[in-house]
Amino acid sequence: MARLALTGITKAYPGCIANQDVSLEVKAGEIHALLGENGAGKSTLMKIIYGVVKPDAGTFLWEGQAITVNGPSHARSMGIGMVFQHFSLFETLTVAENIALGLPKEEGRDLAALSKRIKEVSQHYNMGLDPERYVHTLSVGEQQRVEIVRCLLQDIKLLILDEPTSVLTPQEVKGLFKTLNTLSEEGCAILFISHKLDEVTELCHGATILRNGQVSGDCNPQQVTSADIARMMVGNDTPLSEDYVKAEGKEAVLSIRELDYRSDDPFASPLHKLSLQVKAGEILGIAGVAGNGQDELMALLSGEERCEKKAINLLGEDIGDLPPGLRRKLGFAFVPEERLGRGAVPDMSLQQNALLSSSHLGLINKGLINFAKVSEYAQNVITKYKVKSAGLSAQAKSLSGGNLQKFIIGREIEQNPKLLVCSHPTWGVDIGASILIRHALIDLRDRGAAILVVSEDIDELYQISDRICAICHGDLSPIKKTQEVNIETLGQWMAGQFGDESAGPTEGEPAYV
Amino acid sequence: MFNVSLKLEKRPSDSQTMSFLSPLLAILLTLICGGILFALLGHDPLEALYTFFISPLSDAYGWAELGIKVAPLLLCATGLMMCFKAKIWNIGAEGQFIMGGLGGSWAALQFMDASSSWVLVPIMLTGMASGLAWAAITAYLKTHFKANEILTTIMLNYIAVNALLWAVHGPLKDPQGFNFPESALFVDTTLLPLINEDYRLNISIFFGLFAVVAVWTLMSRTWVGYQIQVLGEDAKAARYAGFKENQLTWFALLTCGALAGLAGVSEVTGPIGQLIPSISPGYGYAAIIVVFLGRMNPIGLVFASMLLALTYMGGEMVQMEMALPKSLTGLFQGMLLFFLLACDLLISYRVVLVKKMLDKKVSPSATVDAA
Numbered sequence: 001m002a003r004l005a006l007t008g009i010t011k012a013y014p015g016c017i018a019n020q021d022v023s024l025e026v027k028a029g030e031i032h033a034l035l036g037e038n039g040a041g042k043s044t045l046m047k048i049i050y051g052v053v054k055p056d057a058g059t060f061l062w063e064g065q066a067i068t069v070n071g072p073s074h075a076r077s078m079g080i081g082m083v084f085q086h087f088s089l090f091e092t093l094t095v096a097e098n099i100a101l102g103l104p105k106e107e108g109r110d111l112a113a114l115s116k117r118i119k120e121v122s123q124h125y126n127m128g129l130d131p132e133r134y135v136h137t138l139s140v141g142e143q144q145r146v147e148i149v150r151c152l153l154q155d156i157k158l159l160i161l162d163e164p165t166s167v168l169t170p171q172e173v174k175g176l177f178k179t180l181n182t183l184s185e186e187g188c189a190i191l192f193i194s195h196k197l198d199e200v201t202e203l204c205h206g207a208t209i210l211r212n213g214q215v216s217g218d219c220n221p222q223q224v225t226s227a228d229i230a231r232m233m234v235g236n237d238t239p240l241s242e243d244y245v246k247a248e249g250k251e252a253v254l255s256i257r258e259l260d261y262r263s264d265d266p267f268a269s270p271l272h273k274l275s276l277q278v279k280a281g282e283i284l285g286i287a288g289v290a291g292n293g294q295d296e297l298m299a300l301l302s303g304e305e306r307c308e309k310k311a312i313n314l315l316g317e318d319i320g321d322l323p324p325g326l327r328r329k330l331g332f333a334f335v336p337e338e339r340l341g342r343g344a345v346p347d348m349s350l351q352q353n354a355l356l357s358s359s360h361l362g363l364i365n366k367g368l369i370n371f372a373k374v375s376e377y378a379q380n381v382i383t384k385y386k387v388k389s390a391g392l393s394a395q396a397k398s399l400s401g402g403n404l405q406k407f408i409i410g411r412e413i414e415q416n417p418k419l420l421v422c423s424h425p426t427w428g429v430d431i432g433a434s435i436l437i438r439h440a441l442i443d444l445r446d447r448g449a450a451i452l453v454v455s456e457d458i459d460e461l462y463q464i465s466d467r468i469c470a471i472c473h474g475d476l477s478p479i480k481k482t483q484e485v486n487i488e489t490l491g492q493w494m495a496g497q498f499g500d501e502s503a504g505p506t507e508g509e510p511a512y513v
Numbered sequence: 514m515f516n517v518s519l520k521l522e523k524r525p526s527d528s529q530t531m532s533f534l535s536p537l538l539a540i541l542l543t544l545i546c547g548g549i550l551f552a553l554l555g556h557d558p559l560e561a562l563y564t565f566f567i568s569p570l571s572d573a574y575g576w577a578e579l580g581i582k583v584a585p586l587l588l589c590a591t592g593l594m595m596c597f598k599a600k601i602w603n604i605g606a607e608g609q610f611i612m613g614g615l616g617g618s619w620a621a622l623q624f625m626d627a628s629s630s631w632v633l634v635p636i637m638l639t640g641m642a643s644g645l646a647w648a649a650i651t652a653y654l655k656t657h658f659k660a661n662e663i664l665t666t667i668m669l670n671y672i673a674v675n676a677l678l679w680a681v682h683g684p685l686k687d688p689q690g691f692n693f694p695e696s697a698l699f700v701d702t703t704l705l706p707l708i709n710e711d712y713r714l715n716i717s718i719f720f721g722l723f724a725v726v727a728v729w730t731l732m733s734r735t736w737v738g739y740q741i742q743v744l745g746e747d748a749k750a751a752r753y754a755g756f757k758e759n760q761l762t763w764f765a766l767l768t769c770g771a772l773a774g775l776a777g778v779s780e781v782t783g784p785i786g787q788l789i790p791s792i793s794p795g796y797g798y799a800a801i802i803v804v805f806l807g808r809m810n811p812i813g814l815v816f817a818s819m820l821l822a823l824t825y826m827g828g829e830m831v832q833m834e835m836a837l838p839k840s841l842t843g844l845f846q847g848m849l850l851f852f853l854l855a856c857d858l859l860i861s862y863r864v865v866l867v868k869k870m871l872d873k874k875v876s877p878s879a880t881v882d883a884a
Binding site for chain 1: 737742746747757
């Protein structure tokens with residue numbers, strides 16, 4: 001009898017179905033992985049199990065009995081514990097005080113007894129934790145232990161961990177795995193949500209893979225390779241079509257040399273000695289699962305984050321420490337991942353949004369905005385890129401995702417950049433808009449611009465990239481011509497297995513030593 | 514089975530109509546509640562409201578007095594509007610106003626034997642600089658230490674009040690003033706020219722109107738204004754575009770400080786004519802209400818400052834005519850802000866009647882891929 005068995009779970013939100021007919025089984029003592037790309041429906045499923053969201057249909061069997069989870073506290077009383085990706089701890093309180101806050105009154109009141117139990121539990125599971133310490137003095141890994149111990153204090157039967165390793169160092173990951181293995185030997189079922197395929201194959205006994213809200217496969221990670229799992233995540237059936245002629249790049253436009261970066265944000269991914277070149281007249285695609293350093297690389301390229309001057313070179317000029325405006329004057333343009341709330345100001349009109357990144361095109365005269373020119377520019381983008389809107393004065397937030405993305409892409413491309421950097425250019429965009437956007441990118445490439453595309457959409461990368469690579473844990477795989485990389489290899493790269501080639505630069509890349 | 518309930522529902526896009534109607538609705542609710550209040554105090558509500566809101570404006574003198582109060586409100590509100598557009602919550606116009614008055618008074622006292630009105634130029638500039646310097650403290654703390662401007666400006670307001678009290682009891686006290694905490698009366702050349710000799714209204718009303726037009730032009734036509742707006746609307750987009758957040762913060766705060774300082778110095782060199790302990794009846798705070806009531810719109814700002822100016826006159830009027838406390842002014846201002854904030858909810862939400870069928874079976878409808 002399985003500890004948890006879900007069958008036919010369906011949850012629809014207005015406009016999308018987050019989970020459709022999802023089935024999942026976790027046995028006692030099993031470490032089960034839940035895998036999928038962003039938006040595949042993992043979080044919704046998790047929230048259903050923890051009682052935060054109620055499913056529209058489907059059965060929930062807990063130790064063989066059909067039940068309805070009424071909410072997180074009900075889930076906890078059943079023995080379900082959850083460790084969220086972002087912790088909910090009060091930094092100014094001690095470990096014991098934080099844990100006491102989540103306990104029922106009678107248990108939380110006796111801090112001394114609680115401290116003793118915290119010590120016992122944490123020692124039993126090899127997680128050193130001092131109940132008297134203040135949370136703000138703890139490392140991120142130690143804070144996570146607080147969250148785990150909080151779950152273990154009760155009689156735990158199912159522990160859900162949402163991407164627990166994303167904030168940990170490799171050593172901490174090892175320690176966490178030890179703890180999880182001990183727990184599983186004691187019969188606790190564990191649901192392990194992750195992006196990182198190598199960890200799944202190392203730790204888990206079973207895996208369920210979600211794609212577009214549906215289960216795309218079940219497997220035993222001990223018996224299949226990371227590449228097989230990657231294939232299930234991105235899809236088997238979609239043809240990796242090659243509609244566009246591949247191009248050969250000319251001189252280098254962007255050179256990144258041994259870029260090392262570590263942000264103050266503990267949730268950010270560090271970059272390690274990352275080097276790459278993007279040449280004029282080519283599209284370089286970077287594949288990878290979200291959270292492996294893409295956002296950090298994008299912010300460093302756009303100038304929203306700065307690094308050492310020499311690490312980034314655009315057309316012969318070192319720009320690592322330049323602000324975004326100066327980079328744009330050199331011919332840089334950038335399409336960020338977030339459309340509303342970064343790429344466009346939600347409450348401003350399209351006319352005003354057109355000015356956001358294109359002020360260097362002569363739209364400003366002695367500090368005064370030339371509204372006629374701005375309107376002309378915005379109208380040109382709207383017409384050329386078939387942006388459906390109520391006109392120049394339509395608020396950005398009133399546009400559909402696809403139309404706003406067309407507008408932003410158009411706004412950047414019409415600046416005639418020498419280098420265009422795109423983050424997830426067709427994420428959450430309908431098919432028609434996707435085709436138009438890809439076509440626009442190819443056109444720009446054929447006019448001689450260098451383009452760097454970061455995407456989770458493998459099909460898209462195969463379709464438009466001339467050269468391709470993958471990023472994992474802040475490391476970049478070798479860069480090769482797209483035709484020479486099959487999806488199995490790319491899957492391995494995305495999992496961080498770069499083979500022997502990762503040691504040195506490849507394919508005419510100059511070595512920066 | 515039906516179960517009917519009221520529910521707040523988010524509108525697909527903000528209602529322009531409601532944005533315009535909300536202040537009017539708030540004024541109406543304030544009048545109703547004010548009427549109830551007067552009734553509870555044992556007065557005929559209509560008569561009391563008439564005394565409060567209408568009778569102060571029954572003659573030209575009343576209108577001139579209104580103008581005297583509109584000028585400082587308009588100056589402070591204009592500066593605050595710029596800060597609020599950038600989502601810099603400057604509550605410190607009051608302190609900047611007081612420092613402007615204090616600095617300006619010091620300057621005016623240096624020109625006690627001036628024979629030409631040109632000395633007003635350095636006096637006004639000193640007042641503006643004092644308000645600006647006071648705002649600069651906030652700007653420095655915000656940009657260097659990320660100190661929350663709401664806290665720092667409120668604290669600086671109290672410091673400003675005490676600086677003023679110290680000055681009138683100490684260095685700026687009139688030596689021939691029988692030890693009253695007041696400065697000497699300023700000489701005529703250091704007083705702002707009157708528009709008409711029959712009334713107290715002086716040219717500071719033009720400062721206010723000019724400031725509204727200037728700041729409005731800045732915000733709507735210039736690149737700096739655009740950047741301030743983007744910063745306020747969406748800080749991430751401002752970073753994406755590469756706008757310099759700290760510089761914009763300095764600019765908005767200093768401009769507001771200078772305008773509030775000008776209001777302060779205009780007050781001491783205008784209707785007051787000397788430095789006294791109570792140079793502001795809370796203009797800097799009332800200006801916050803003006804900004805929100807006026808929808809951050811130039812014409813709205815003018816009307817809102819007229820209404821707030823009227824609450825000061827109404828308070829005095831009910832005290833004189835009906836022996837009610839003058840603090841009713843604050844009460845009316847508070848109600849106005851309270852109802853305005855409540856009504857503003859209706860800009861992005863609407864109230865709907867929900868008829869809920871019990872035991873409703875939910876079934877998935879259209880099949881759309883999860884985004």
